[in-house]
Amino acid sequence: MEFPGKIWNQYKQLLQKQFIDSLDNNIRDIDYWRTRLFMQFILYTFPVGIIVYIPSMIMSVVADLPVVAIVDTFVIILITVLALSRRIKVQTKKYLLIGCLYLLSVILLVFLGSMGPGLIYLIALSILVVLVINKRVAYISVFLNFLLYCLLALNLFFSESGIKFFESYSFGAWIAVGANFLLINLVTVASIALLLEGLQKTILNEKMLFDKLKEEGVKLNEAKEKAIQSDKFKSAFLANMSHEIRTPLNAIVGFANLLARKNYDENQKQYIEVINTSSSQLLNLITDIIDLSKIEAGAVSIQLEKIQFKVFAYSIITSMKQLCPKYLEFRHILNEQDLKEELGIDVHKVSQVISNLVTNSFKYTKKGFIELKMMLTADKKSLIFSVTDSGIGISKENREKVFQRFYQEDAMHSGVGLGLSICASLVKAMDGKISMESEIEKGSTFTVELPNNIEKVTKRTLPSQETDSTDSQTLTGKKILIAEDDEQSFAVLREILEEEQYIITWTNNGSDAVMQAKNNKFDIVLMDIRMPQTDGYEATRQIRCFDTVTPIVAVTAFAFNSDAERAYKAGFNDYLTKPVDFEKLKSLLKKHIN
Structure with a gap:
């Protein structure tokens, strides 16, 4: 079985080189598929024709039909040439094969009469033409079929025509057979032509969509590359900006802290405090911008740690008291029972959220107080903290905007409006919730609820330990x-x-x-x-x-x-x-x- 299979594959590859390799695979229109169909027709007609040729020749000799034998031989030779020749163009092969088979159909019709396959061959040829050439040539073949039928019918008026097809037909039978022949031939060709036209439109539409998708894909890749490049430039810019600002800040903050250790008068100490405050504001701005870039890039990672509630709370309170302006009162409310518990949180990010909320309250509160409240829920599974101030408050229509980037309730205040936006993004990254209540000229309260992931973290070494x-x-x-x-x-x-x-x-x-x-x-x-x-x-x-x-x-x-x-x-x-x-x-x- 290997030898016949090998021969068949070689034969198939030979035809593919002649028919398919000459086509442009990027342009798969109806003509492309017509050529592939013609190749398949030749692929099977050649071996089947050789097999059928032998009994056909025997039948022709027995029936004393030398013309049929000659035409059969001519057809099989032509099919062999068309199958194996590389010099003849594909379109020429189509017309040669159709013409040869048409001649065979006529001979069969004339010499075998109604018992032969002549009429069936003629209808089949019209179908083959519409499939492998085009609709116009197919309609011409239908017309030629009917014209041939009429010309042969003239022999009805001669007593001895020698044409077997009409020997058993009367004039009425001739009309009936002719009408059915024309109808079947025309309807079949028209139906197939209609289907092929629809297929052609579908192929063209698919090609247009494919080209459009390809073009959009190219644009998308270009946009993606630009975005990646832009992100790299932005990251490099932020890194350089951070480095270039932090380096001189290091000297400013460092020497200011060294000076603060000396014994200076009150005015000089106040000057040093101004330097420290201003440098801290600049450093916080740089930190906010870097945090924003991390959030935009989706690069915020949560590092859970286990820490005592008491240690965490008092470290926050101590640092916030140091930052609180002298004209404000800083309050804190803690539940004594909660101080004994442990927290499983991202210490740095939670501290940053609280710091941003408190700093925001400092900015918009000119008199009164700032209150930080920290507590655990009854089941100890959530940490809740709130920051309340007696500041200017936020109007009802602007409450949805406060967590947007670069938004400021009052343009007269300094800052770029990143603090609350970063808070909201960090709280979301930690699977928490943030909300606010506010009343104009009475103040605002920001409340955050975060999960206490105490079961998910290992023991953190506490500063006190x-x-x-x-x-x-x-x-x-x-x-x-x-x-x-x-x-x-x-x-x-x-x-x-x-x-x-x-x-x-x-x-x-x-x-x-x-x-x-x-x-x-x-x-x-x-x-x-x-x-x-x-x-x-x-x-x-x-x-x-x-x-x-x-x-x-x-x-x-x-x-x-x-x-x-x-x-x-x-x-x-x-x-x-x-x-x-x-x-x-x-x-x-x-x-x-x-």
Whole structure:
């Protein structure tokens, strides 16, 4: 069975090369399918014709019909040529085959009469013409069929015509057969032509839709690429903007905090407080913009931690009291029973939401109070906190707008209107709900309810439980390598660390930092990220090739989560963003030097 199958496949491939390979697969109109149909017709007619040829020849010899035998032989030879020839064009092959089969039909009609397949062949040929050529040629074939029928019928008026088809027909029978022949031939061809026209319209419509979809797909891909590129540019811009603003802010905040430790008169202390307040506002603005970009990119990740309600609540209250303007009263309400419970929350994001709500109330309240209320629901499964103020209030028609980006109830107040929008987005990311109530000139209340995921998190080390067995005396004389290209940022670090009696070595580029770490023994390395020659990532990777023990802490103005993740992968032990928080820095030093 393998040999015949192999021959058949080779024969099929030969026809495909002649018929299909010459077609444009991108233009699959009705002519394309007509050519494929013609190929299928040739594919099966050639082998079947050879099989039928032998009994047909025997019948012709027995019936003494040499003309039929000659025509049969001619037809089979022509089909063979059409099947195997590569030089003859497809359209020419169609007309040659139709003409040859038409001749065969006429011969069969003349010599075999009503018992032969002549009329059936003529009808079948008209159908074949409409399928593989076109409607116009098919109607011409119908007309020729009827004309041939009429010409042959003239022999009825001759006593001995020699045409067997009409020997058994009377004049009435001739009319009846002719009418049915014409009707069947015409209706069949017309019906198939109508179907093919509908198919052609469908194919054209599909092609138009396909081309349109293809064009839209190209436009969509272009728009997608532009969006990706735009997002990359935006991320790069935000990262650079954050870095370039945080770097000088580090010096401003750092030196302002150092000055605040000195004994100055009240006016000078007030000036320092103004510097700190203004720099904090600028830093908060940068943080808001970065948070907004993360929210837009869908890059907000929730990091659940377990923390005591008491520790969390009082840390928030303490920081909010420090930020509260002197002309306002800051109140807080806590449930004593709740203070004993534990929370399973994203501490940083919940703190940010509360801070934004309280800061917003500071902005729109010129006298009176700000009240922060924190509590757990009766089943302890939700944390509820609210911020109430005695400020200007929000009009009824504008309450839906307060959570929109860049919206401000009063244009006379400073800010860009991002705080409440970020709150709403963060609350949604934490599967919580936020609502508000407000009355003009009486104040507003913002309420947030968040799930307490205490069962989903592991125990977090609480600040009150952290061991701090190492005091400043035991750290005296510890050696620190500082890799920092910005002199002002280094000066801030130097002032802080020299107060703690650390021994400092400074370098302003990554390459030298690697050499210093290789040739000297340090207790810890404070490494900036963006530096000349070799950046902090690469410098740390190189240091880790020969030193896997010495702690390396990134002290950088890059504040994105992706920057921290990249730093940890490069081999950093910890990550501290600028402006540097003195207490956090001291805590990190004690933690890692220990």
